[in-house]
Structures are given as C-alpha cells and as structure tokens.
Amino acid sequence: MPEAQGPCPMDPGQMDAALKRLAADLMARLRSEEEVVLLGIRSRGLPLAERLAILLRAATGAQVPVGSLDITLYRDDLTEMVGSPIVRPTEIPFTLKERTVVLVDDVLYTGRTVRAALDALLDHGRPHRVMLLVLADRSGRELPIQADLAGLRVEIPPGHRVAVKLKEIDGEDSVTVEAC
Amino acid sequence: MTAERYVFPHKHLLGIEPLSPQDITALLDQARAFEEVCERPSIKIVPALRKKLVVNLFFENSTRTRNSFEIAEKRLSAEIINFDADTSSLNKGETLIDTAMNLEAMHPDLIVMRHSAPGAHALLARHMKASIVNAGDGAHEHPTQALLDAYTLRKHFGKLEGLRVAIVGDIRNSRVVRSNLWLLTRMGAKVTLVGPPTLVPQEMKATWPSIDISHDFDAVIPKQDAIMMLRAQFERGTGAYIPGQGEYSRFFQLNPARMQRAKKDVVVLHPGPINRGLEITSEVADGPRNLILDQVTNGVPVRMAVLYLLSHPHGEQVP
Numbered sequence: 001m002p003e004a005q006g007p008c009p010m011d012p013g014q015m016d017a018a019l020k021r022l023a024a025d026l027m028a029r030l031r032s033e034e035e036v037v038l039l040g041i042r043s044r045g046l047p048l049a050e051r052l053a054i055l056l057r058a059a060t061g062a063q064v065p066v067g068s069l070d071i072t073l074y075r076d077d078l079t080e081m082v083g084s085p086i087v088r089p090t091e092i093p094f095t096l097k098e099r100t101v102v103l104v105d106d107v108l109y110t111g112r113t114v115r116a117a118l119d120a121l122l123d124h125g126r127p128h129r130v131m132l133l134v135l136a137d138r139s140g141r142e143l144p145i146q147a148d149l150a151g152l153r154v155e156i157p158p159g160h161r162v163a164v165k166l167k168e169i170d171g172e173d174s175v176t177v178e179a180c
Numbered sequence: 181m182t183a184e185r186y187v188f189p190h191k192h193l194l195g196i197e198p199l200s201p202q203d204i205t206a207l208l209d210q211a212r213a214f215e216e217v218c219e220r221p222s223i224k225i226v227p228a229l230r231k232k233l234v235v236n237l238f239f240e241n242s243t244r245t246r247n248s249f250e251i252a253e254k255r256l257s258a259e260i261i262n263f264d265a266d267t268s269s270l271n272k273g274e275t276l277i278d279t280a281m282n283l284e285a286m287h288p289d290l291i292v293m294r295h296s297a298p299g300a301h302a303l304l305a306r307h308m309k310a311s312i313v314n315a316g317d318g319a320h321e322h323p324t325q326a327l328l329d330a331y332t333l334r335k336h337f338g339k340l341e342g343l344r345v346a347i348v349g350d351i352r353n354s355r356v357v358r359s360n361l362w363l364l365t366r367m368g369a370k371v372t373l374v375g376p377p378t379l380v381p382q383e384m385k386a387t388w389p390s391i392d393i394s395h396d397f398d399a400v401i402p403k404q405d406a407i408m409m410l411r412a413q414f415e416r417g418t419g420a421y422i423p424g425q426g427e428y429s430r431f432f433q434l435n436p437a438r439m440q441r442a443k444k445d446v447v448v449l450h451p452g453p454i455n456r457g458l459e460i461t462s463e464v465a466d467g468p469r470n471l472i473l474d475q476v477t478n479g480v481p482v483r484m485a486v487l488y489l490l491s492h493p494h495g496e497q498v499p
Contacts, residue, residue, distance in 0.1 A: 070213070073226040083187035084492045087213035123223040 009152055009162075010175035016133070018151030019048070022133060023055035025149050026102065034100045037065045041089050042088055044106035045069075047168035048135060052104065067092035069103070074116035096125030106164040108134040111145035136175055138162045159161070188489040192312040194301045195321035196362035204363060207485050208331050214481035214488070217255060229256035229491055231324050235283055237293040239265040239300075244452060245315050245325070245478060249292050252483035261286070276300060280307045290487060308434070311490040319355050326359030326452050328482040330367065332475050333406055341368035346400050348374040349410035349432055349459050350418050352381055356451045357410060361388045362493055374400050375432060376422060397432050401441045408449040409434050409460050425458055435461040439469065 010018065030036055040049030053064045054159045069092070072078070072085045103117055114132060121130065137150035140158070152175065154162060161180045165172050186206055190198065199207075217226050221285050234253045238246055253260050263283070276295075283291065284307070292313045293301055298320035305312045316322045319459040334340050345364055351357050351373050364371050365388050373380050380393055394400045399408070412418050412428065422428045434448065448460075448470045465472060 073217075073228040078228060079231055079491070082211075082493045086186050086488050087210055089213045089216040089490070091216070119227075123225070124220060125222050 009136075009154060009177060012173040015173045015175065017112060018135065019051055021150055022135075022151050023059060024054050026052070026131075026133060027056065027059060029148070030100065031066070034128070035098065036102060037067065037094060037096070037099045038102050038104055039067045039069050039117075039121065041090065041103060041105040041113060042068055042070045042090075044164055044166055044169060045104045047105060047166050049102075049104040050168075052102075065094045067094065069117055069120055071116040071120050073115060076112060076116065076120045090120065090124070092124050096121070096127045098128050101127040103130060103132050104134070105132075106135050106138045107162045107167075108132070108147050108150070109140050109162070110147070111141050111143035114145045115143050116149045135164060136162045140154070186341050186489075188492075191490070192301070192305050192314075193323055193486055193490060194305065194312065194314050196323045196326050196359045196366075197364075199323075199362075200336045201366055204327070204330070204367060206484070207294075207327055207489065208334060210485035210489060211327075211478070211481045213329050214484040216477070217484070220478075221229070225255050226256055226341065228256045228488055229253065229258035229289075232256075232258050232289040232491055233261065233287065234258045234290045234292065234487070235261045235263055235286070235288045235310075237263045237265070237283070237291055237295075237358050238295075239293070239295045240316065242294055242316070244479070245294065245322075248476070248479040249313075249324075249483050251293075251316060251358055252480050252487060255480065256484055256487055258487070262289070275460075276303065279308055280304050284308050284310075290490060307350060313486060313490065316355055319353050319358075321348075321359045321362075322355040322451075323359050324479070324483050324486060325356050326363045327486070328475055328479045329356075329361050329449060329451070330410065331478045332449065332471050333447075334368075335478070336404055336471060337405065340364065343369045343405045344372070344403055345369050345406045345408060346372045346374050346397075346404045347408045348397060348434065350412045351375050351384070351410065352379045353413040353418055354410050360408065361391065365390050372400050372404070376428070378422065379418070398438065398441060401446075402443065404442065404446055407434060407442065408451075411451065411453065412455055412459050422475050429458055432460055433461065434464050436463050436467075439467070440463055442469075445469075449475060451475070 036050040038053055040046030040100050049066050053066045056064045068090060070088045070090045072087045131148040133149040134147045135151045137147045137153045139155045156177050159179060160177055163176050165174045167173050218224055236249060288310045291310045292315050294315040296318050298318040301312050301314045314321055314323055330340060337343055347357050362372060372394055374394050374397050377395055378466055446469055448464060450460060450472050454460060454465055
C-alpha cells in the first residue's frame with residue numbers, strides 16, 4: 001500500500017488499480033461461507049461500493065448486494081449545527097441478519113462518520129460482522145476506529161484535507177491533498 | 181461523506197402562507213427521507229432530536245394530529261411533555277401568555293400547539309424563544325395537514341404542478357382548505373372549490389385568484405385528478421348554512437354514482453375524521469381510489485421533517 005506524499009496522491013489509473021487491489025484483498029479476507037453485502041456511506045461511498053461490486057462479480061461471478069447509508073441523523077454534532085444537513089434516504093433492500101457488511105467510504109478521517117454509520121447500521125439489523133473499507137485513510141483520528149482495508153494511507157498535516165472526486169458525482173476520478 | 185447544508189429560513193411553522201415553493205419542496209423532500217425511517221423493519225427511531233424538548237400544547241380536541249406529532253417526536257428521539265388544557269391552570273383563569281411564560285421557564289425547543297383562536301400561535305411566537313408549530317388554529321390554517329396532503333399527492337402522481345384538485349364541502353369552516361389553497365396554488369396545481377353557496381365564501385377568489393368556484397359537483401368531477409372531501413363541521417355551525425343533511429348529501433356527497441363520472445385514475449382524499457354516509461359513503465371511503473389512510477401514514481414523516489428543519493439554529497430568520 002503506497003504511503004502518499006505530495007499534492008496528487010491518486011490519478012484515475014491509480015484509483016482504478018487501488019479499487020482492484022481492494023476487491024482482491026476483500027475476497028482474501030472473506031471466508032467462503034460468508035454472505036457479504038456492501039453498504040456505501042452517502043455520498044461518495046455509494047459509487048465506490050457499486051464499483052467494488054462490479055469488480056467482485058467479475059472476479060467471482062457472484063452478485064454482491066449494494067445498499068446506501070445516510071448517516072446525517074446520527075451525527076454527534078447534529079443538534080448544534082446551524083441549518084439542517086440534508087437527509088437522503090438510506091436504501092438497504094436486503095436483510096443484514098447473519099450477513100458480513102462491508103462499510104465503504106471515500107475518506108477515513110476523525111472516525112466520527114464511521115461511528116455514526118455503525119449506529120445507523122445497527123438500527124437496520126444485526127449483521128454477523130462489519131468491516132470498514134475506505135479509499136483513503138488519513139491521519140487525524142478522534143475516535144478509536146480503524147479501517148480493515150484502505151486503498152491509500154496518508155499522513156497529512158493539520159489544516160489540509162483529502163479531496164476525493166469520482167466520475168459518478170464529480171465527472172472525474174482523483175484524490176488530492178488540499179489546504180483548507 | 182457530504183454534509184450539504186440547507187437553511188430553512190423560518191423559525192416557526194405558523195402557516196403555509198409564508199412558505200415559498202422552495203421551502204415547501206424542501207419539506208416534502210426531507211419527509212421522503214424520514215419515510216424510510218418509518219418503514220424500517222427494525223428500529224424506527226433516529227437520534228436527530230436527542231436532547232431537544234418538545235411541548236405538545238393542545239387546547240382543542242385532537243386524536244390523529246396529536247398522535248401523529250407524538251409519534252414523529254418519538255421517532256426523532258425528542259423529550260416530550262404533553263400539556264393537557266383540560267387539566268391546566270387555564271381552567272383557573274390563566275391567560276395564554278401566562279401559560280407561555282411558565283412553559284418558557286422549562287426551556288422548550290419546540291412547541292406544537294392547537295388552539296381555537298386564529299393568531300394564537302403568532303401571539304405565542306412573540307413571547308417565547310421556542311419554535312412554534314401550528315397544529316391547527318380555528319378556521320385559519322392547518323399547515324402540516326396541507327403538507328401531508330401534498331406529500332400524498334406528489335407521491336402518487338410524482339408532481340403537484342398541473343394537477344387538478346377539487347376541494348369539496350364545508351369550505352367556510354375549514355382550516356385545512358386554507359392551508360391547502362396556499363400550498364397547492366403556490367405549487368402550480370389547479371384548484372376548484374365545490375360546495376353550496378353558503379359554505380363557499382366568494383371572497384376567497386380575492387385571495388387566491390387562480391381558483392375556480394363551483395356549486396355543481398357533478399359538473400366538476402370528470403375533470404379532476406384528485407377529489408379532496410372535507411368534513412361537514414356541525415360543531416362549528418355548519419348546520420345553519422344548509423337546509424338539511426339529506427339535501428347536502430344529495431348534491432355534495434362523494435358516492436359510487438359520482439365516482440362513475442370521475443376519471444378512472446382519480447384519487448380521493450379526506451383529512452378525517454369522516455362523517456360516513458354524509459359527505460362520503462363507506463364504499464368510496466374504503467374503495468380502491470382512496471388515499472385516506474395513506475394520508476394518515478404520511479403524516480408522521482411529514483411532521484418529522486417539519487420538526488427536524490425547525491430544530492436547528494437558523495441563519496437570518498423570517499417568521
């Protein structure tokens with residue numbers, strides 16, 4: 001796994017390669033009897049989960065169900081925010097019971113989004129186990145949460161952010177580190 | 181994740197009249213997200229209003245609206261106080277302002293109020309820091325009913341713009357109709373008010389110039405996409421405006437014979453409670469074209485959306 005430095009840690013080709021590697025690593029981690037589902041955390045986790053499902057199907061022939069999770073209502077700062085974050089429907093058209101759920105997101109930063117996602121997820125059912133897969137794992141954790149699988153692990157200084165763009169939402173694929 | 185932010189520009193929901201089409205669309209869109217919460221097979225509760233105190237202040241009888249608000253509040257994890265006017269100090273002569281000042285001391289975040297006096301909510305809003313939600317004020321407005329009606333229509337037809345909606349019956353005494361007129365006309369629906377001349381004030385055309393008024397239900401029916409029947413409100417004096425219930429039913433009851441004249445895909449709404457056999461027959465109220473129970477179901481996510489959007493500190497506020 002590359003340790004990213006510099007302003008442009010992932011171009012479209014590198015993102016494509018990272019997702020293929022993540023799909024392969026995920027398959028290697030799963031036991032044969034496990035029924036796996038992918039849950040993309042809205043908004044950029046969803047297209048990433050859909051791409052991974054295509055890669056998994058190409059590799060195994062198995063159709064992996066994909067759902068989406070909106071964590072807005074579970075944010076720990078929701079009641080303090082000025083203005084209402086827009087809530088979009090969560091779509092999980094399958095049972096989570098006895099399934100292995102792979103939570104998919106673009107960036108793991110403080111860990112608060114993943115904490116909210118776990119709360120939301122458990123309100124929908126009790127999975128057998130939950131794994132976390134992210135495209136970019138950056139420094140700055142505020143909660144004891146870690147990714148099982150990451151396409152990129154990056155140490156960046158405070159005052160910077162990892163910006164992920166995806167074709168489905170932004171019209172292009174890239175991961176960059178930007179000052180904010 | 182994305183934390184795209186929408187600032188609902190109103191501190192209170194006193195009526196539909198102050199809402200823009202954008203505000204109405206935002207409320208209906210948020211309700212769609214809350215419908216997912218209500219339909220979950222497992223836990224139908226989210227922590228969005230955790231630590232928020234909601235006071236339900238009902239000075240008029242209500243079962244379905246009060247229950248609907250209470251379910252919505254519970255599904256958002258709010259703390260709830262139900263203030264029962266029958267057993268309150270109002271019976272000992274306390275004024276509404278005194279009640280408000282006492283409630284203010286409990287630091288509520290939201291107050292859901294039903295009151296028989298139009299304007300009581302605006303009065304409360306001037307004396308309290310909490311956001312006020314109008315759950316019905318006299319014959320003035322019932323904004324959450326109009327929002328759930330609109331949500332039900334939009335869900336069924338996919339749009340509100342261009343829909344032809346007849347609102348039929350006791351227009352004079354209905355707060356539901358006023359809220360619906362603001363909402364439906366603002367969203368581009370074509371509304372026709374139908375009822376006996378004594379129950380349809382002609383001056384409503386001055387406020388809503390785009391509406392039609394008719395006293396011939398049979399002539400209006402074939403053109404409508406939706407027929408919204410209203411309850412004849414005898415407790416508000418409707419009996420004085422009509423010769424008798426039999427004649428009222430003869431001309432303005434929605435029954436199977438009249439449904440035969442309607443478009444085959446027409447839908448029927450009613451805010452409830454229904455006077456079965458008076459303004460609507462059981463065959464129609466329970467028939468395949470009715471959306472009456474859908475309205476009740478949709479009331480919860482719509483009220484969740486209202487409470488959610490009002491529960492956040494706002495930027496520049498307008499009433």
